[in-house]
Amino acid sequence: MSRIKDLQKNLFGGTTSNARQFGMIFTLVAIVLLFQIWTDGLTLTSGNLIAVVSQYSYILILAIGMLMVIVAGHIDLSVGSVAAFTGIVVAKAMQEFSLPWPVGILLGLAVGALIGAWQGFWVAYVGVPAFIVTLAGMLLFRGGNQYIGNADTVPVSEGFRTIGAGFLPEVGPDTGYNNLTLLLGLAACAGVIWRELKSRQTRREMNADVAPMWISVLRMAVMVGVIVFATLRFAGGRVGTSLPISGIILIVLVLAYSHYTRNTIGGRHIYAVGGNSRAAELSGVKLRRVNFLVMMNMSVLAALAGMIFVARSSASGPQDGLSWELDAIAAVFIGGAAVSGGLGTISGSIVGGLVMALLNNGLQLEGVGSDMVQIIKGLVLLLAVAFDVYNKSQGRFSIIGSLMRPFRRDDPPPPTDRPSPASDAGKAPVAG
């Protein structure tokens, strides 16, 4: 292995599959810097960052569910309609029966679960392709929204609006910042450091090569730096603002679902089903149950996203959630998921979603019309996936590796003259 490759592996914490993710983080940083310069520093102001989070959090929440659906080898086109349908049901129920808003939220989640069970039933137990089931769902629930709401808007109560437009309260001494956001930032820093140390510990227990301490320190320093910067920005906005509640919901979901997909049996089963469903089945994975739960989970998250959107715009309307499915699907694919299933990560999808969000935001700040914004977003999606397809056709790819190839010194040693068949551990699988 070349030293460069080792370094890359150490710095970005991972296996070979995340070259794409690294590329996306790179792109994200580039986009932020580009717009920061272009907009004369407007992009990274407190006000704009807060706006971005509250404006795109529901798309990112959808991307979480969509990632799991796509990894399992399906697709969900109905999320926008499901979100709109849930929104109108909740708004209408709270208006007609004057339900308290927490009950409204529970009702919304229940509606999402019910819709998800319906779609999951057709996909998992009847075997209708998810594309068709959710295409039907897209029409069904869009119609349902307009039927229930009489194609009209229905306002929601003040309390309900917190989940979409709310901020953390101001407590404690006057520091000039939002104190709760500062605390969250502190917790995040501690979390990052703890995770790094724990992963070193794990690698040591595996007798694997542990990266030199300075690399860990560097990595922690970068991440802590980013967190501190973000914390100060989010905490330092207009008085009364902070990291939005919807952003907090998003972060909790990202952490929970990342853990689930990466570290649990259930999560691994989703990847197994998407990678090779027959092999998964013959390994004892309950195929139908996995498919059912993945589809159901998507609709629950869509319901949540719908409610957050309604809360933010303070009313539910017939046009809610239009073409959300496309944004969510785009985020997942930009974030490195495979069209054929079995590959992709939550964090990748979030990065993909952020790329789209910041692109959108930056172009809007510049006063670029929505026509051009759509054209640019379309091209970004196409190029990101084309890049991936190209990489696959070229074998494994690494950006740094390809940049550094001319400088690599430690080429593999030439094969020895007569290796015995038992000792050729490095034998290539390229032929035979």
Place this chain on the structure above:
Amino acid sequence: MTSAPVLLEMRSITKTFPGVTALSDVNLEVRQGEIHAICGENGAGKSTLMKVLSGVHPHGTYTGDIVYQGEQVRFSDIRASEQAGIVIIHQELALVPGMSITENIFLGNEPRGRFGIDWKAAQRRALELMEQVGLQEDPDTLVKDIGVGKQQLVEIAKAFAKDVKLLILDEPTAALNEADSRHLLDLLRGIRGRGVTSIIISHKLNEIEAVADTITILRDGRTIESLDVKADGVNEDRIVRGMVGRELHSRFPEHTPKIGEVFFEVRDWTVRHPISADRLVCKGSSFTVRRGEIVGFAGLMGAGRTELAMSLFGRSYGVYLSGQIFKDGEEVRLRTVSDAIAHGLAYVSEDRKAIGLNLLDDIKTSMVAAKLSKVAHHGVIDPVREYRYAEEYRQSLRVKTPNVDEGVTKLSGGNQQKVVLAKWMFTDPDLLILDEPTRGIDVGAKYEIYGIIQRLADQGKGVIVISSELPELIGLCDRIYTVFEGTVTGEVSRAEADPELLMKQMTSTKKTPIR
């Protein structure tokens, strides 16, 4: 033979991939009108060499010269080599299942008429070609409706349609039964008589010995030797010696079975086809397995051995109609794969790439996939435990990989098979059903797999081996059942097992089926 002019000469071909040298200074000389076999273990460079020849690895990506029909050639892609009359038929056939035989034969090479394709001419020509390769079918039959053997013939007819001069066959008989293989080899002899030269890559050494004129042996990306079959008096052992670089005294490890009592029994197992309701794939099959015993299942392709195994394994094939399974004297009902795993069954499928492995996984993920609960705590997977188990199996099964984080696709066939075996050993089974455990695996790795199977039996597990290679069953198994048309037709002990007897029982129903 040696007097024939040289058709093809590949001189000091060297091909490297990032990090590995796949071919190093390889030479190959093929004479006009001969059948030239290329032998070597998996990873020896056979396929790479053929890819260089056929332009899959275009000129410029390798060093060395190719001289064909007396001229130096530089193929930029497959089309270029096909135009020169070199056609390669891969192990995975390149046919479109939903198209007819005629359409497939002329795919990409359609005879043009005044208005698009001249189907009349195509039909006529297809019939001629089909006769040449001995394929008796209606040319309008869809390719998916004919067997693998006949599909292979369609491929060859397709090559003839392109006016082939040099035909390359990569593992042509790997998926064929004995009769189809024989037909194919006869056909090769036939086309040799007509001046078509062929290169054949095969692991089936007996076939090579029977059909080849010249054999070139590759090992670790190098040419080891070229043998003239008649002049050098080549036999299988001679080829094996060239391939592995040493004499294999026996193809099976020494083993003294320690057989215990019967612990697994199947009675009157009857299963119907998943789609056609009146077709029974298993008809009243009954058999027993003892602890520490290796039991073979012999049968022709399509006899229902795989169907039997998979239907036992949590009813993962067909529709269960009747029959009982007893384990340790008690009847068990295995309705799902997880039931089967929980009751100590393991099934290693015959097609490890299609249904045995998730090819996106790395080695350690694959090894623990069938019993994740063993490495998890409250549903959360412990990476350290996972790693340790995987490492343990890597060492005990001698999987050739630098570490268990590698993707399974980076392994050669034999090592992939070891990963699949590890995956099922990890579930702590009492009974392992191994379906074609050595298919597509080279001689050295086979020997190791046999050793693993024997070790499993010695631990008191029962092992069922399904194989289409009779010598393998006879060499490995303590007892062999024969299967014909979904029914167990006979039982032969190790002492009395011989190919003729088995073949007789594999092709006739001596026992009357229950239904």
